[in-house]
Amino acid sequence: MTARIIDPTAEAAGFRAELRAEVAMLPEPLVLAGFLTADEGPSHTYAEYTRRGCDDVGVRFDLRRVQRLDAEAAVRAANEDPGVHGIFIFYPVFGTGQDRYLRDLVVPEKDVEGLNSFWIRCLYENRRFLDEARTKKAILPCTPLAILKLLDAAGVMSQPAPRPLGGKRVCIFNRSEVVGRPLASMMSNDGAEVTSFDVDGPQLFLPDAEAGAHRVEETRVGRAEALATADIIITGVPSREFPLVSASEVKEGAVCLNFSTLKNFHEDIVDKASAFIPRVGPMTVTMALRNTLRLYRNSRR
Amino acid sequence: MTARIIDPTAEAAGFRAELRAEVAMLPEPLVLAGFLTADEGPSHTYAEYTRRGCDDVGVRFDLRRVQRLDAEAAVRAANEDPGVHGIFIFYPVFGTGQDRYLRDLVVPEKDVEGLNSFWIRCLYENRRFLDEARTKKAILPCTPLAILKLLDAAGVMSQPAPRPLGGKRVCIFNRSEVVGRPLASMMSNDGAEVTSFDVDGPQLFLPDAEAGAHRVEETRVGRAEALATADIIITGVPSREFPLVSASEVKEGAVCLNFSTLKNFHEDIVDKASAFIPRVGPMTVTMALRNTLRLYRNSRR
Numbered sequence: 001m002t003a004r005i006i007d008p009t010a011e012a013a014g015f016r017a018e019l020r021a022e023v024a025m026l027p028e029p030l031v032l033a034g035f036l037t038a039d040e041g042p043s044h045t046y047a048e049y050t051r052r053g054c055d056d057v058g059v060r061f062d063l064r065r066v067q068r069l070d071a072e073a074a075v076r077a078a079n080e081d082p083g084v085h086g087i088f089i090f091y092p093v094f095g096t097g098q099d100r101y102l103r104d105l106v107v108p109e110k111d112v113e114g115l116n117s118f119w120i121r122c123l124y125e126n127r128r129f130l131d132e133a134r135t136k137k138a139i140l141p142c143t144p145l146a147i148l149k150l151l152d153a154a155g156v157m158s159q160p161a162p163r164p165l166g167g168k169r170v171c172i173f174n175r176s177e178v179v180g181r182p183l184a185s186m187m188s189n190d191g192a193e194v195t196s197f198d199v200d201g202p203q204l205f206l207p208d209a210e211a212g213a214h215r216v217e218e219t220r221v222g223r224a225e226a227l228a229t230a231d232i233i234i235t236g237v238p239s240r241e242f243p244l245v246s247a248s249e250v251k252e253g254a255v256c257l258n259f260s261t262l263k264n265f266h267e268d269i270v271d272k273a274s275a276f277i278p279r280v281g282p283m284t285v286t287m288a289l290r291n292t293l294r295l296y297r298n299s300r301r
Numbered sequence: 302m303t304a305r306i307i308d309p310t311a312e313a314a315g316f317r318a319e320l321r322a323e324v325a326m327l328p329e330p331l332v333l334a335g336f337l338t339a340d341e342g343p344s345h346t347y348a349e350y351t352r353r354g355c356d357d358v359g360v361r362f363d364l365r366r367v368q369r370l371d372a373e374a375a376v377r378a379a380n381e382d383p384g385v386h387g388i389f390i391f392y393p394v395f396g397t398g399q400d401r402y403l404r405d406l407v408v409p410e411k412d413v414e415g416l417n418s419f420w421i422r423c424l425y426e427n428r429r430f431l432d433e434a435r436t437k438k439a440i441l442p443c444t445p446l447a448i449l450k451l452l453d454a455a456g457v458m459s460q461p462a463p464r465p466l467g468g469k470r471v472c473i474f475n476r477s478e479v480v481g482r483p484l485a486s487m488m489s490n491d492g493a494e495v496t497s498f499d500v501d502g503p504q505l506f507l508p509d510a511e512a513g514a515h516r517v518e519e520t521r522v523g524r525a526e527a528l529a530t531a532d533i534i535i536t537g538v539p540s541r542e543f544p545l546v547s548a549s550e551v552k553e554g555a556v557c558l559n560f561s562t563l564k565n566f567h568e569d570i571v572d573k574a575s576a577f578i579p580r581v582g583p584m585t586v587t588m589a590l591r592n593t594l595r596l597y598r599n600s601r602r
Contacts, residue, residue, distance in 0.1 A: 069504070069517050072425075096501050097478040100401055104418045117405045117418065124373075177398040200397050203370070216370050 001253060003273040004154070008146070011153045012053075012286040019057040019289055032086040032112065032292055033078045034063040035071055035093075042261050043090035046281065050088060053285035059292060068093050071102060079107045085299075086112035086292035100177075109299060112291040114141035115178055123182055126189060126213040136298040139291050144183035146283035147234065147257060148190075154255045154275035156232055163191030163207065170194040171226040173245075174236035175203070179259065183234070188214035195219065195226040202226070223249075230254055235264035247272040302554060304574040305455070309447070312454045313354075313587040320358040320590055333387040333413065333593055334379045335364040336372055336394075343562050344391035347582065351389060354586035360593060369394050372403060380408045386600075387413035387593035401478075410600060413592040415442035416479055424483055427490060427514040437599040440592050445484035447584035448535065448558060449491075455556045455576040457533055464492030464508065471495040472527040474546075475537035476504070480560060484535070489515035496520065496527040503527070524550075531555055536565035548573040 023030055032054060036047045047063055054061035062084070066074045071093050078084045087110045091099050103111075108118040122128075122138040130136040151157060157164035170187050174180035175198035184196045188205035196203045204219040227233060227249040235245060236259040246266035250256070250273065257277040258264045270276050324331055333355060337348045348364055355362035363385070367375045372394050379385045388411045392400050409419040423429075423439040431437040452458060458465035471488050475481035476499035485497045489506035497504045505520040528534060528550040536546060537560040547567035551557070551574065558578040559565045571577050 067519075069519060094501050096476070096499065097401070098476075098482065100398070101418070101421070101478055104405070105422070117402070120402070121406070175397070175399075177402060181399065198397065200395050218368075218370060 001272060001274060003256070003270040003276040005270070006150060006153055006275055006277045008150060008277065008280055008283040011150055012283045015149070015283075015286045015290065016053070016057050019286070019293060022293060023058045026296070029060045030058075030085050030292060030296055031060045031062060031083060032088055032289075033081075033084045034061060034088045034090060035074055035078075036063060036065055036090045037068040037071055037093045038090070043092060046285075047090045049281050049285050050090075050288070053282065053289055057289055059289055072105060075102060075105050079105075079110060084110065085296050086110050086288075088112055088288060103178075108139075109295060111139065112142070112288045112295060114139040114145070114291055120177070120182060124185055124213075130298065131301075135301050137294055139294060140186070140287075141178065141182050142287040142291060143179045143259060143280060143284045144186055145287045146280050147179075147183055147259060148186060149287065150257060150277050150280060150283055151232060151255060154257075154277065156255050157190070159191060166191035166207075168192045168231045169229050170232045170234065171197070171230035172234045172236075173197045173242070173264065174234075174260075175200075176236070179236055185214060187232075192232070195221050195230070197223065197226070233257070234259070236260045237264050238262060245269065302573060302575060304557070304571040304577040306571070307451060307454055307576055307578045309451060309578065309581055309584040312451055313584045316450070316584075316587045316591065317354070317358050320587070320594060323594060324359045327597070330361045331359075331386050331593060331597055332361045332363060332384060333389055333590075334382075334385045335362060335389045335391060336375055336379075337364060337366055337391045338369040338372055338394045339391070344393060347586075348391045350582050350586050351391075351589070354583070354590055358590055360590055373406060376403060376406050380406075380411060385411065386597050387411050387589075389413055389589060404479075409440075410596060412440065413443070413589045413596060415440040415446070415592055421478070421483060425486055425514075431599065432602075436602050438595055440595060441487070441588075442479065442483050443588040443592060444480045444560060444581060444585045445487055446588045447581050448480075448484055448560060449487060450588070451558060451578050451581060451584055452533060452556065455578065457556050458491070460492060467492035467508075469493045469532045470530050471533045471535065472498070472531035473535045473537075474498045474543070474565065475535075475561075476501075477537070480537055486515060488533075493533070496522050496531070498524065498527070528552075534558070535560070537561045538565050539563060546570065 038044050051061050078087050087106045093099050103115045104117050108116045119139045128138055159166035170192045175196045184194045184205040188194050188207050191207050194205040202219050204217045205214050208215040233256045244266040247268040253274040255275045256269050256273040259280040339345050352362050379388050388407045394400050404416045405418050409417045420440045429439055460467035471493045476497045485495045485506040489495050489508050492508050495506040503520050505518045506515050509516040534557045545567040548569040554575040556576045557570055557574045560581040
């Protein structure tokens with residue numbers, strides 16, 4: 001089998017066309033303020049992607065270059081500014097726990113990345129709407145959401161709602177608070193059985209119809225077993241010491257996705273996977289823009 | 302000079318006597334729920350300290366042993382339980398970013414550790430009261446608060462209010478979101494010039510009367526210069542690779558405090574320091590108990 005390579009830019013095009021049409025009909029320009037502290041590196045590249053995405057769908061992108069120690073004041077000012085509809089911080093700013101402080105500083109009403117504790121709690125508690133009338137949808141973190149959209153493009157979300165991943169086994173290498181853990185929760189909410197690996201050991205995320213969401217258990221499953229049985233393999237390991245996932249470890253026809261900026265799969269993966277998604281970036285930006293529109297609409301309801 | 306060794310247990314005694322008297326006059330028992338997931342190690346020791354502190358001042362300590370994956374549900378239940386006045390989580394639970402999720406899960410009204418984003422933001426924004434009438438005092442994180450109380454016992458907070466640390470130079474090795482950064486902010490709010498070292502480089506926290514608080518700047522000051530000029534040296538480095546601070550590096554008469562569970566000072570420090578505070582634990586527990594009482598009172602106003 002030779003894997004279909006899925007290009008996130010191409011897959012995002014449909015979502016962008018839809019967004020472009022909706023943004024054009026708004027009574028005012030949608031303004032996204034971006035905060036960038038680095039002169040180069042991944043956050044810089046990501047800001048450039050975001051600019052292109054904004055241009056593409058007609059969102060006004062106001063990228064502000066700030067010193068890292070000025071980021072806090074700048075974000076607080078943007079929180080208060082009625083002319084700013086969404087806030088996008090390009091991490092890392094400090095590269096320490098202080099970045100988490102910044103994430104929580106953004107008011108949920110402008111948090112297009114969906115990384116604020118408020119939204120993350122909505123996700124874990126499976127609260128999908130903010131109001132009783134179910135008119136204001138909760139925001140989902142944009143990278144996990146982008147990953148789900150790309151997996152959908154690969155054809156794996158084939159079971160009937162509300163469990164489109166029913167019966168699927170998933171293996172995720174990363175359990176960060178910003179991607180891996182919310183992603184594992186979302187996928188098990190959608191019916192998958194997810195083995196999640198991180199430095200503090202493996203965990204099993206299982207669908208739980210009774211709880212209306214999922215439950216998490218400790219497990220002793222190792223890498224070899226999890227990889228050999230997984231229908232979907234997702235990597236996001238920011239370390240060159242991570243042993244690349246190779247064709248010999250995975251099941252014929254597995255769908256493989258990497259969201260790390262580093263390579264996490266061996267090149268031979270395309271000989272055995274049915275689909276390979278080498279990056280997520282452009283879809284993440286698209287989902288952040290979708291969140292911007294959603295937050296704007298929530299604020300007007 | 303031979304340093305006076307300051308024992309946090311002895312210094313906490315006065316605060317505890319005061320607390321004991323106030324707790325005894327409350328109309329109901331004050332209940333602190335503790336959550337412990339480890340069978341041994343620092344969190345276990347800390348829970349034991351807390352039990353002793355509670356017994357000492359007459360707070361009812363309800364220590365609950367839970368599996369780490371059950372901690373979230375247990376904390377959420379305690380948040381809702383009117384019979385629980387304060388919540389104390391003994392970290393590490395996961396030892397990853399997920400611990401920060403747990404910290405924010407505790408409702409601010411029961412967060413006796415003062416580690417919730419809500420309280421940390423009050424601190425950075427220098428909001429000392431929750432209400433206009435200034436009857437409900439904001440909670441301060443208990444370890445930085447304990448450190449200030451011990452430094453006060455060492456006699457360094459000698460300048461007039463509101464700048465008891467006016468003119469003092471401070472050097473802190475640790476800029477974590479739970480101790481080092483709030484501590485640097487509190488000390489510069491109190492008038493000190495603080496050089497803060499962490500993996501992402503040194504920063505300078507300076508008193509800023511205009512801002513009514515402090516400001517933070519990047520600096521190129523190195524360890525040698527900062528140590529040689531510091532009146533107060535505080536260490537909290539959880540690594541055996543940290544080169545111990547030795548007498549030859551510090552100013553005659555400096556006040557030295559270590560809050561790491563590891564040794565961060567060379568034994569010869571006592572030959573040159575005027576005071577040495579080798580640990581903080583019992584005072585931290587005392588401040589958490591003080592926060593418990595404060596939160597209880599805030600809830601009744």
